[in-house]
Amino acid sequence: MSERSLVSLDEISVERLRGVGPKRLAALGEVGIRSVFDLLSTYPRRYLDRTRRVDVADLAVGDEAAVFAQVVRVRARRTRQGRSLVEISVADEGGSLSVVFFNQPWRERQLREGTWALFYGRVNDYRGGRQMSNPVVDVAVGVDESRDVARVGRVVALYPASARAGVTSWEIGGLIEESLRRAGSLVDPLPGPERERLGLGDRSTSLRAIHLPERLEDVEPARRRLAFDEFLRVQLLLALGRRHARAAARAVIHPFVPDDLAGRTSSALSRFLGEHPFTLTAAQRRVLEEIGRDMSASEPMHRLLQGDVGAGKTLVATAALVICLDGEHQGAVMAPTEVLAEQHLASLRRDLGGLLVRDERVLGAQRGVVVELLSGRTRAAERRRILAGLAEGSVDVVIGTHALLSEDVSFSALGLIVIDEQHRFGVEQRAVLREKGRAHSREGRDPDVLVMTATPIPRTAAMVVFGDLERSVLDELPGGRQPVSTTWREDEADVWHTVRAHVAAGHQAYVVCPLVEGSDVIEATGAVAEHARLGAGALAGLRVGLLHGQMPATERDEVMGLFRSGSLDVLVATVVIEVGVDVPNATIIVIEDAWRFGLAQLHQLRGRVGRGEAAGECILLGPAPSLEARERLAAVVGTTDGFALAEIDLDLRGQGTLYGSRQQGRSDLRLARLREDEDLLVAAREVAQRLSERVEAVPELLEELRFFVPAEDADYLFKS
Numbered sequence: 001m002s003e004r005s006l007v008s009l010d011e012i013s014v015e016r017l018r019g020v021g022p023k024r025l026a027a028l029g030e031v032g033i034r035s036v037f038d039l040l041s042t043y044p045r046r047y048l049d050r051t052r053r054v055d056v057a058d059l060a061v062g063d064e065a066a067v068f069a070q071v072v073r074v075r076a077r078r079t080r081q082g083r084s085l086v087e088i089s090v091a092d093e094g095g096s097l098s099v100v101f102f103n104q105p106w107r108e109r110q111l112r113e114g115t116w117a118l119f120y121g122r123v124n125d126y127r128g129g130r131q132m133s134n135p136v137v138d139v140a141v142g143v144d145e146s147r148d149v150a151r152v153g154r155v156v157a158l159y160p161a162s163a164r165a166g167v168t169s170w171e172i173g174g175l176i177e178e179s180l181r182r183a184g185s186l187v188d189p190l191p192g193p194e195r196e197r198l199g200l201g202d203r204s205t206s207l208r209a210i211h212l213p214e215r216l217e218d219v220e221p222a223r224r225r226l227a228f229d230e231f232l233r234v235q236l237l238l239a240l241g242r243r244h245a246r247a248a249a250r251a252v253i254h255p256f257v258p259d260d261l262a263g264r265t266s267s268a269l270s271r272f273l274g275e276h277p278f279t280l281t282a283a284q285r286r287v288l289e290e291i292g293r294d295m296s297a298s299e300p301m302h303r304l305l306q307g308d309v310g311a312g313k314t315l316v317a318t319a320a321l322v323i324c325l326d327g328e329h330q331g332a333v334m335a336p337t338e339v340l341a342e343q344h345l346a347s348l349r350r351d352l353g354g355l356l357v358r359d360e361r362v363l364g365a366q367r368g369v370v371v372e373l374l375s376g377r378t379r380a381a382e383r384r385r386i387l388a389g390l391a392e393g394s395v396d397v398v399i400g401t402h403a404l405l406s407e408d409v410s411f412s413a414l415g416l417i418v419i420d421e422q423h424r425f426g427v428e429q430r431a432v433l434r435e436k437g438r439a440h441s442r443e444g445r446d447p448d449v450l451v452m453t454a455t456p457i458p459r460t461a462a463m464v465v466f467g468d469l470e471r472s473v474l475d476e477l478p479g480g481r482q483p484v485s486t487t488w489r490e491d492e493a494d495v496w497h498t499v500r501a502h503v504a505a506g507h508q509a510y511v512v513c514p515l516v517e518g519s520d521v522i523e524a525t526g527a528v529a530e531h532a533r534l535g536a537g538a539l540a541g542l543r544v545g546l547l548h549g550q551m552p553a554t555e556r557d558e559v560m561g562l563f564r565s566g567s568l569d570v571l572v573a574t575v576v577i578e579v580g581v582d583v584p585n586a587t588i589i590v591i592e593d594a595w596r597f598g599l600a601q602l603h604q605l606r607g608r609v610g611r612g613e614a615a616g617e618c619i620l621l622g623p624a625p626s627l628e629a630r631e632r633l634a635a636v637v638g639t640t641d642g643f644a645l646a647e648i649d650l651d652l653r654g655q656g657t658l659y660g661s662r663q664q665g666r667s668d669l670r671l672a673r674l675r676e677d678e679d680l681l682v683a684a685r686e687v688a689q690r691l692s693e694r695v696e697a698v699p700e701l702l703e704e705l706r707f708f709v710p711a712e713d714a715d716y717l718f719k720s
Contacts, residue, residue, distance in 0.1 A: 003187045005700060006203070007707045009179075010037035017175050024171075031162045033172075036179045040207060042172060043670060044157035048118065049216050057094035059123050059130055066120040066158075068092065068140070076108040086111075090119060097123075098131040107137075116140040118158070118170070138169040155213045176211050189700035190232070190687075198683055200225045210671075224680060227672035231684035233708050234464055234669075236701065239685075239692035250445045251300045252415045254327040256292035261285055268326035268355060269319060275354060276315070283476035284312050290472050291320050291450065295416070301448035306456060307474030308642035309607025313452050314344075316474070317418050318351050320450055325357050325369060325396055329415025332447075333399040338375050338553060339560065339576060340420065344399045345373045357396055374400040374409070377553050405432050414447045454607070455600045456642035458650050460674040460681055475643075484606055484616035486637045488594070490623045496538035498619070499588055503542055503569045507587040507614060511572045512605055514596040516548045525592045531572040539570055547573040578604045584612030594620035594636075595629035599649040602636045650674060 012035055015025045033039050048054075048066045056067055069090035076086045084105040090097050099119060101107040111117065121135030138161060159172040188195075188203040195202065201209075201221055209222035260269040261280070269292075273280065280288065287305065294301035307313040321331040333348070335341040352369040359367050372386045372395050389395030393412030398404065451469060462471055489495055499509045511534065513527040531546040545568040547559045556576075562568045564583055571577070571586075578601060589609045594602060602620070610616025620637070624630040635648045672680065695702060 003185045004183055005187045005703060006037065007703050009040060009183060010035045010707070012036040014039055014175065017178055020175070027162075027166050030164075031160075031167050033167075036183065039172070039176055039179055040183075040211070041670065042159060042176070043210060045160050046158050047213070047216060047219065048120075048156040048158060055094040056090070056092050056097045059097065061123055061125045061130060064122045066118050067097070068116065068118050069097065071111045071113055071115045071117070072096070074108055074111060074113060076105065090117075098126065098129055099135060100131060100133050102134060104134070110139060111137070118156075120158075140170045155216055155219075157211055157213075173211075180208055180211060187700050189698055189704060190229070191698075194687055198228070198687075200228055203229070223671050224677070227669075227677055228680045228684055230669050230672045231464075231677070231681050232688055233705060235681075235685045235688035236691060236695070237705055237709055239688040240695065240705075243692050245302070246299055249300050251298055252295075252327070252329060252445045252447060253298065254295040254323050254329070254415060254448070256296040256323050258289055258292070260292065260323075261289060269322050272319065272322045272351075272355060276351070278312075278315060278478060280315070281312065281474075281476045281478050283474045284316055284478075287472040287474055288316050288319055290470070291316070292323060294470065295320065295323055295448050300446040301450065302469050303448075303450055304462065304469040304471045305450055305452045305474070306462070306471065307452075307454060308456055308477070309454055309604060310477055310611065311454075311474035312478050313454065313474060314347060315351075317420075317450060317452060318348060320416060320418065320448075321348070321397060322352070322355065324416040324448075325352075325355065327415060328358055329413045329447075330390070330393065330395070330411055331397040331416045331418065332404060332411070332414060333397065333418045333420065334404055335399065335401060335420045337576070338377070338401060339556065339581065341373060341375055341399050341401055342557070343582065344420070345371060348397060348399065352397070359394070361394075369396045370394060371397045371399065374398055374403050376401060376403050378403070416448045416450065418450045418452065420452050454604065454642075456603075456646040458643070458646050458674065460678050461646075461650060463681055463685060464669075464674070482610040482613065482615040484610040484618055484640060486606060486618040486620065486640070488620040488633050488637050492538075492621065495590060495619055495621060496534070498617070499539065499570065499590060500542070502588040502617070505587075505614075506585075508563065508566065508568070508583065508585050509570045510577060510586060510589040510605075510608055511570060512577070512589065512591045513572065513574060514593050516550050516574055527572050527574050530592065534570070534572065542569040543567065544570045544572060547571055547576060549574060549576045575601060575605070577608055581608055582611055583608070586611070586616075587614050588617045588619070590619045590621055593622045594633055595622060595624040595626075599632055599635060599645050602632075603642050603645050606636070606640075647675065 013025075014020050014028055014033060014036060015022075017036075020028070028034070033042060054065050054067055056069055059065060059067065067090075069092045071088055072091050073089040074086070075088070076084070079085050084103055086101040086104060086107040088099045088101075088107075088111055090099055097119075117140055118138040119132060119135045120138075121132040123130050123132060125131070138158065157169075157173055157176075159169040159176075161167060161169045161172070186204045186207065190200070190203070200206075203225065206222040206225035209218045210226060213219050213222070255267065256269070257265065257267075259265050260267045261273065263270045263274050291301065291303060291305075294303055305313055305316060307316075317333075321333075324331045333341075333344055335344055348371045352371060355369045356366045357369055358365055370389065372389065374383065374386055378386070386395060386398065387408060387410075390398055391410050391412060403409075499511075502509055511530065513525040513530050515526040516528060527546060527548050531544060535542075535544040545559050545563060547556060547563075549556075551559070559568070559571070560581070563571045563586075566585060575597075586609050589605060591597065591602065591605055597605070606616075606618040609618065618636075620633050624633055631648075635645055639645060674681070691698060691701065
């Protein structure tokens with residue numbers, strides 16, 4: 001029999017399997033199983049090792065175990081409180097066990113006398129006997145008195161079951177076993193030498209071992225091989241995207257040599273760095289050299305700049321803009337919020353104020369750098385003036401929000417796009433801006449792209465989500481950054497006294513609330529009410545301001561101006577201050593209902609203080625209603641390392657769907673684990689790079705890419 005491709009299994013409906021009639025077909029469809037491929041890619045959630053038998057007689061109180069037993073007695077009744085109670089007695093050859101179900105009256109119909117099933121739960125003591133309460137149940141369909149000899153004495157895979165759809169783990173396992181037997185051998189697109197070099201098994205053996213392992217020890221090698229396949233598909237698509245981009249690209253070549261960083265040339269970059277009040281850290285120097293080499297190369301730059309809060313990304317991005325301007329090109333900076341865009345406007349006008357650019361249209365052929373802001377609230381006449389300046393080249397740097405994506409925005413010679421806080425934008429926006437540079441500039445060349453994020457991303461996640469980008473990391477904080485101490489307080493005791501102490505010392509404070517207004521649906525603190533409460537109570541006598549995203553922009557600007565100038569002591573705000581707000585005199589931040597914020601948000605908010613000469617303090621306020629919330633808050637208290645927090649966040653939240661415009665689908669990582677399988681991911685990237693140069697010679701891989709990665713996801717990744 002010839003080998004089947006994995007993709008061909010999707011063309012075989014599960015109705016061709018024994019015992020799958022219209023009713024069973026509909027039930028399987030409810031849990032997303034329509035083809036043999038769907039069935040074989042439904043992986044076990046855990047395993048029951050029946051090679052080491054767990055008999056009822058061996059169970060002790062406190063054990064959490066799965067036993068295979070037969071129902072010998074069923075009784076249903078109502079408790080004194082009116083709750084339904086189903087009591088059953090189950091037994092195997094060695095003993096019996098009591099099992100009870102509360103508020104599950106349908107168990108009386110499911111577990112009739114003579115039924116065999118797996119019961120998974122914790123054994124409790126009840127009136128001197130052993131009992132399981134509300135265990136997980138997998139009914140063994142079609143088991144006869146032989147007690148399903150095929151499954152006793154071996155490792156049994158347990159699958160996600162659905163009581164609503166009426167699909168049991170036992171049924172799924174039986175259908176998978178039949179499918180594997182009938183499918184035979186599968187085509188393996190990973191060449192034999194690569195498998196041998198990486199120590200991975202073949203696909204057919206691995207797929208069988210993850211569903212029907214002879215020993216528990218067989219599961220992990222099988223999972224690793226199938227996880228490698230998941231990584232390989234992602235990395236191969238990204239590698240093909242890079243190959244495609246290189247073939248079609250025409251780069252803007254900017255002037256840069258490494259000596260510019262040492263002040264040994266007459267370049268604009270040398271002068272800029274020599275006159276800037278801050279000296280580059282070693283990390284900034286290393287990253288800026290990486291960026292400079294990219295910008296002076298014959299291929300367009302696509303680089304991700306990661307840095308923890310306060311690592312100095314803005315200075316690096318500004319220096320990249322200087323390189324761009326020195327080559328007589330324009331720069332565009334895209335920010336997710338108007339507050340951040342305005343912050344960039346102020347800092348760039350300050351930092352680029354002494355720089356001259358060549359312009360033959362003015363007397364002396366030199367003029368100062370023109371930096372403008374384009375946002376949704378730019379007035380019509382001002383907007384027309386800025387658009388005309390961009391098109392003719394008299395505006396050198398434009399900073400904007402989504403307004404930069406409008407069709408009427410065009411450039412004379414766009415050379416560099418800086419996208420700040422990339423997690424707020426999609427790949428679509430990045431592609432639109434890059435296309436503007438190619439279509440509307442006088443040279444028709446691709447601008448360089450520098451993507452920045454202050455939200456640290458674990459290396460593994462970055463390799464999957466931003467696999468098309470080269471990666472630079474600022475892993476060193478500039479001198480002068482003060483430490484921020486973090487505590488978690490479950491109640492307000494002494495919190496506002498601490499805030500008053502900071503203000504009395506001449507400093508300022510933030511108070512952050514999760515909501516703007518109070519809500520009947522969500523029990524959380526609203527900024528408006530908290531501003532009134534604190535101003536009239538615990539912080540009475542202090543100058544307390546209010547800032548949130550629903551305020552008119554002019555009012556927000558006025559409040560931020562007052563806080564920056566020191567005219568306000570305390571700013572009660574929402575997460576509108578999460579990024580881009582830089583007030584060195586602010587030394588304490590209180591985050592109310594802190595458990596409602598994500599780890600990245602908490603870390604970003606904490607980064608608003610400790611930006612001046614005085615040390616900062618962060619207070620996480622409020623109880624945590626769940627174990628996951630407690631772990632999250634404890635993590636923020638335990639470390640100020642954003643990259644360490646990102647790894648913890650990945651563990652707590654799970655990796656989810658890492659790329660693509662859809663929320664779920666075949667292209668998700670089902671078996672691969674980003675943290676534990678980093679070696680597999682690195683290996684998959686290397687193999688993908690090699691295979692991408694001759695992928696036409698491996699048609700099985702191309703077929704799988706088309707199958708696993710639908711067209712919309714492929715477009716999404718190629719645009720990146």
